[in-house]
Amino acid sequence: MSAKLLDIESLQAPEPHMHFERPGxxxxxxxxxxxDHKKIGILYLLSGVFYLLCGGLEAILFRIQLAVPDNTFLxxxxxxGLVTMHATSMVFLAIMPMTAGFANFLVxxxxxxxxxxxxRLNSWSYWTFLGGSLVINASFVFGGAPSAGWFxxxxxxxxxxxxxxxxxWWAGLALLSASSLAASxxxxxxxxxxxxxGLTLLRLPVLGWMMLVIQFLLAxxxxxxxxxxILLGFDRMFGTLFYEVSMGGDPHLWQHLFWLFGxxxxxxxxxxxxxxxxxxxxxxARRPLFGQTAVIFSGIFIGFVGFGVWAHHxxxxxxxxxxxxxxxxxxAIIAIPTGVKIFxxxxxxxxxxxxxxxxxxxxxxxxxxxxxxxxxxxxxxxxPLDLQQxxxxxxxxxxxYVLVGGALQGLFAGVYFYFPKFTGxxxxxxxxxxxxxxxxxxxxxxxxxxxxxxxxxxxRRIYTYPADAQWDLYNMLGxxxxxxxxxxxxxxxxxxxxxxxxxxxxxxxxxxxxTLEWLxxxxxxxxxxxxxxxxxxxxxxxxxxxxxxxEIVAPAKGEHFHMPSYSWKPMICSGFVILLVIxxxxxxxxxxxxxxxxxxxxxxxxxxxxxxxxxxPV
Amino acid sequence: xxxxTPVAAQxxxxxxxxxxxxxxxxxxxxxxLVPVVMGLLLAACGDGNxxxxxxxxxxxxxxxxxxxxxxxxxxxxxxxxxxxxxMVVAIxxxxxxxxxxxxLPPQSHGNMKLELIWTVxxxxxVLVLAVITVGGVFQLSAKPAEEQKIVDVEVIGKQWWxxxxxxxxxxTTANELHVEEGTQVSLHLTSAxxxxxxxxxxxxxxxxxxxxRTYPLYFKPFEKGEFIGQCAELCGAxxxxxxxxxxxxxxxxxxxxxxxxxxxxxxxxxxxxxxEKEGKKVFETKGCKSCHTIxxxxxxxxxxxxxxxxxxxVGSRSTIAAVxxxxxxxxxxxxxxxPQSVKEAALMTNLGLSDKESKAxxxxxxxxK
Numbered sequence: 001m002s003a004k005l006l007d008i009e010s011l012q013a014p015e016p017h018m019h020f021e022r023p024g025x026x027x028x029x030x031x032x033x034x035x036d037h038k039k040i041g042i043l044y045l046l047s048g049v050f051y052l053l054c055g056g057l058e059a060i061l062f063r064i065q066l067a068v069p070d071n072t073f074l075x076x077x078x079x080x081g082l083v084t085m086h087a088t089s090m091v092f093l094a095i096m097p098m099t100a101g102f103a104n105f106l107v108x109x110x111x112x113x114x115x116x117x118x119x120r121l122n123s124w125s126y127w128t129f130l131g132g133s134l135v136i137n138a139s140f141v142f143g144g145a146p147s148a149g150w151f152x153x154x155x156x157x158x159x160x161x162x163x164x165x166x167x168x169w170w171a172g173l174a175l176l177s178a179s180s181l182a183a184s185x186x187x188x189x190x191x192x193x194x195x196x197x198g199l200t201l202l203r204l205p206v207l208g209w210m211m212l213v214i215q216f217l218l219a220x221x222x223x224x225x226x227x228x229x230i231l232l233g234f235d236r237m238f239g240t241l242f243y244e245v246s247m248g249g250d251p252h253l254w255q256h257l258f259w260l261f262g263x264x265x266x267x268x269x270x271x272x273x274x275x276x277x278x279x280x281x282x283x284x285a286r287r288p289l290f291g292q293t294a295v296i297f298s299g300i301f302i303g304f305v306g307f308g309v310w311a312h313h314x315x316x317x318x319x320x321x322x323x324x325x326x327x328x329x330x331x332a333i334i335a336i337p338t339g340v341k342i343f344x345x346x347x348x349x350x351x352x353x354x355x356x357x358x359x360x361x362x363x364x365x366x367x368x369x370x371x372x373x374x375x376x377x378x379x380x381x382x383x384p385l386d387l388q389q390x391x392x393x394x395x396x397x398x399x400x401y402v403l404v405g406g407a408l409q410g411l412f413a414g415v416y417f418y419f420p421k422f423t424g425x426x427x428x429x430x431x432x433x434x435x436x437x438x439x440x441x442x443x444x445x446x447x448x449x450x451x452x453x454x455x456x457x458x459x460r461r462i463y464t465y466p467a468d469a470q471w472d473l474y475n476m477l478g479x480x481x482x483x484x485x486x487x488x489x490x491x492x493x494x495x496x497x498x499x500x501x502x503x504x505x506x507x508x509x510x511x512x513x514x515t516l517e518w519l520x521x522x523x524x525x526x527x528x529x530x531x532x533x534x535x536x537x538x539x540x541x542x543x544x545x546x547x548x549x550x551e552i553v554a555p556a557k558g559e560h561f562h563m564p565s566y567s568w569k570p571m572i573c574s575g576f577v578i579l580l581v582i583x584x585x586x587x588x589x590x591x592x593x594x595x596x597x598x599x600x601x602x603x604x605x606x607x608x609x610x611x612x613x614x615x616x617p618v
Numbered sequence: 619x620x621x622x623t624p625v626a627a628q629x630x631x632x633x634x635x636x637x638x639x640x641x642x643x644x645x646x647x648x649x650x651l652v653p654v655v656m657g658l659l660l661a662a663c664g665d666g667n668x669x670x671x672x673x674x675x676x677x678x679x680x681x682x683x684x685x686x687x688x689x690x691x692x693x694x695x696x697x698x699x700x701x702x703x704x705m706v707v708a709i710x711x712x713x714x715x716x717x718x719x720x721x722l723p724p725q726s727h728g729n730m731k732l733e734l735i736w737t738v739x740x741x742x743x744v745l746v747l748a749v750i751t752v753g754g755v756f757q758l759s760a761k762p763a764e765e766q767k768i769v770d771v772e773v774i775g776k777q778w779w780x781x782x783x784x785x786x787x788x789x790t791t792a793n794e795l796h797v798e799e800g801t802q803v804s805l806h807l808t809s810a811x812x813x814x815x816x817x818x819x820x821x822x823x824x825x826x827x828x829x830x831r832t833y834p835l836y837f838k839p840f841e842k843g844e845f846i847g848q849c850a851e852l853c854g855a856x857x858x859x860x861x862x863x864x865x866x867x868x869x870x871x872x873x874x875x876x877x878x879x880x881x882x883x884x885x886x887x888x889x890x891x892x893x894e895k896e897g898k899k900v901f902e903t904k905g906c907k908s909c910h911t912i913x914x915x916x917x918x919x920x921x922x923x924x925x926x927x928x929x930x931x932v933g934s935r936s937t938i939a940a941v942x943x944x945x946x947x948x949x950x951x952x953x954x955x956x957p958q959s960v961k962e963a964a965l966m967t968n969l970g971l972s973d974k975e976s977k978a979x980x981x982x983x984x985x986x987k
Contacts, residue, residue, distance in 0.1 A: 003721065076855040076962045149852045155829060156812040161777075161854060245830030251813060252828070285712070291728035294737075316815060316850075317826045318807075318833030321759040325752040332744045332751070336737065342701060343736040344728075349708035353723045356713070364705070371701050375694040382747070384754035385686040387679070387823020388672045391815060391850045455687075457670025457819030459850040462858035469846075470668055546722065 035119035041105030048098030055089035067479035079463035080147035087150030109517035112196025124570035131578035132175030139168035154243035154254035184218040198535035210275030221264035228257035259310035273410020285352025298337030331381035358432030362413035373401030394454025420506030439488035446481030449474035569613035576605035676841035679822030775814030775827035792927030798875035818847030855963035861941025897982025950980035
C-alpha cells in the first residue's frame, strides 16, 4: 500500500497575523489563575493520580486486615471508613478527574478549537472539585471517615447511626456534583459549537464522542443524587424526616435517587476508557477503527439505556417480580452495544500490522479483561442469580474487572499515549512494560479469586471472617495482588516524574497517529493551532500524511484570534462556595450557633465574586 | 456508512491455524493472558465442599440460582473463548514481524455484514435469556399455596443480630432459625433500625430487611443439617459479626422440627443449683431484664430498637452474640461482663458486673435449655 507522502512536521505555520496570546503569569500564580484548558487538564490529571494513590493506600490497608481470618489489624468502624473512602476516592476523585483531565486537554485539540467554550467556568469547575475532594478527606481529621459505604444507604447515614464523617461526605459530594454539572454544560457547548470547519459529528473521533456522551450523562444524572444528598443534609442538619422511617420517610427513596445517578455514573467511568482504546488500537494496528460509526452509536445507545437500568442494583430489596423482570430485561440489552464495541475492536486488530508499545499493551489487554467483567455483569443482570451474587464478593470481582481492568487500564493507556502531547516528552517504554505486566498480574491475582469467594458466600464489606468460613486462601491471594498493584502504580508514577523531567523529546506526532490533536506542537502552543484546519475525513492527520488530495493546507496568512486572559475570579468564587459549605458543616457538629455567620458571609462572597467575574474584561 | 472491503478475504482461518502452530513458540507474551485466565476460570468451578457454597444448593431457592449460574457460566465461557481466540489469532497473525517493511495494511473501514451478524446474534441470545430470566423471577417470588404446612417466621434485623418470631407457634428466638426439611418456609423480613440482608447461601438467595417495610422470602430446604449465613448489607461497625444459622430438622424422630417447637414453647427452666439461683437474682436486679425477656421471669411489655434477644431458651442455642462465640458458660460470662470487647460497638450495655456475678448469670442462662 501507499507509503507516507508527507510529514506532519513539515507543515509550515502561516505568517502571523493579528493575534492576542493570553497574557500569563508565571510559577504558582499561573497555575492558580489559569483558564487554559491544557493547564486545567493537567491539574485534573495530577489530582486524579494523587487520589488514585490515596484510594490505593486505603485499599492496601483493608486488604491487610482481610489477609488472614480473625485479624485485628483494623476494627469494624475503621474498616468501614476505609472501604467507603476507597470507593468514594476511586470513583469521584481518581477516575472521574483523570477523565476530566483527558477531556480538558484533548477535546479542544481534537475538534480544532483554541479552548473550551467557557474557559473561566472551566477553572471554576476545577477549583470546586478540588475543594470538594478536600472537604471529603477532611473527615479523616475531624471525627473520622464516613463509614456507611460509598452508596450510603439510608437510614444508616442518618444522624442516629453515623457520625460526622457522613456530613463531610454529603457536603463534599454536593460540591463535586456542582463542579461536574458546570463542566458538563461547558463541554457539551464546546463539542457541539466549536468544531473546526468540516468536522461533522460523524467525523468526530470516538474519544470525542464518548466525552460528549458522558457530559450528557453527567448533566442528567447528577441532579438526582444532588437532590438525594441535600435531603440527607437536611435530615442531618435540620432534623427533616425524608429518610426517617418512623415518621413515614422512605429509605428506598435514597436508593432510587442514588442509583438513578449511580448507574449512568458507571458509564461515565467506562465510556472514556472505551474511547481511549478506540483511539489507540487503530494507531498501532495501522488501519482505521473497524466500524467507527457502529462504535459511536453503540456508545450513544449505552448512554441512553444507562438511564433505564438503575434498579438492577436493588433486586434484593423486594421491589417485586414485575419491576425485577423489567429492569433485568433493560440491563441485558446493554450487553448488545457492549458486544458490538468489543467485536469492532477485534475487527480493528484483524488485518492490521500491530506493534506493542505500552499504550497498545494496555489497550489490547483492556479487551479480554473488560469482556470478563462484562460477562460477569450479565450474570447479575439476572435476578434469580443476582439474589446470590448481590453484595457478595462476586459483585466486587465484577466491578473491579470493569473499573480497574476496564476504566483504569484504559486511562493508563491514555496517559502513556498522550503523555508526549501533554509534556513534549515520551514516557519510558521499558518502565511502562514493567508497569503493565506487574499491574496485570496483580489485578488478576486480586480480583479473580473474588469470584470464588462470592460463590462461596462471602459478603462484601465484612471487616473480618472466621477461619472455618474457609475464605483465607483467596483473601491472602487478594492481599498479595493488591500489594503488587500498588507497587506497579508506584512504577507508573515514578515513570511519569522521570519522563516529565528527562524523557526523550517527542515531536508533534510521535505515534504516527490519525486525529487532529497530533497536528499541534508537543506540548501545544497557548493558541493550540497556528491556523484553523479544514477537516476532510475522520482521520485528518493520517490522511494528510498518507492520502493524496487530502492534505491539510495552511493558509498563507494567519488568522485573527483572541485568547482570554488569566483570572482570579473563578478560584475566588469557588473558594466562597466551599466556605459556604464548610460553614454549614461546622454548624452541625460544633456547638455555637454563631457559625452560620461563616455561611452567610461566604454567601455574600459568592454573589460578589460572580458580579466581579461577569464584569471582568476578557 | 462503511467503505466496503471484505476483511474475511485477508486471511483464511486455515492458513491462520497453520501459521499459529509454527509461531506458537515465538508468540507474543501477551497471548499468555488467555491460558492464565482460562485456568483460573476452571479453578472457579471445582471448589470442593464449602460450608457456604452457593453452587451446592440445599434449598430450592439456591437451586434455581445455581441453575442460572451454570446456564450463564456456560454461555459466558463460550463467548469469552471466542473473544480471546479472535484476539490471540489476531496477535499471532497480524503483528508486525521482524523484517517487515513499513507498508500499510489494507485500510478497510468496516463491514456491514459483520456488524449485522454481531448485533443480531447477541440480540437473539439476550432475548432468549430475558425470557428464561423472567420465568425464574416469577418462580422465586411465587407465594406458597395456603393449604400446605408452612413454617412462617417474622425476621427482624437489628444491629447486629437477628430476631426470629414464630407468630403462630408463639416462639421468639434469636440468630438461629429452625425449619423443617421439605416444608415450605415463608419469611417476612423487616428491620428495627437500618437495612440488613438475610442470606444463607446454601439454602436461598438474599433478601433485604428494610425498616418500616416487610418483604417476603420463600424457600423450601431439602437437606437436613446446619447451614451458616450472615447479614449481607452493610449495617454498621459490627456488620461482620451479624451471623446466623439455619437448622433444618427432619420431619420425624427425636430431632424433629415439631419436637423443637414443643421444647421452645415450654416455660423457662427454674434454677436448681445455688449458682443458678444467684444468677437469676443477678438477671432480675442488675438491669438485664430492662432489655431481655425470660418467659415467666421477666417479660418486656414494650419493644424498641435496643431490645435484646429473648433468653427463655438461650441455653439451647449453639452460639451467642450472632454466631460470634460458641455458647458455653465461659463465653457467656465474657459476653455479659464486657460486650464491647467481644463485639465492637455492641448495643448491649456494660452493666459493670463483677467476675462472680457474670459467672453466676452465665451459669443461669446456660441452664435455660
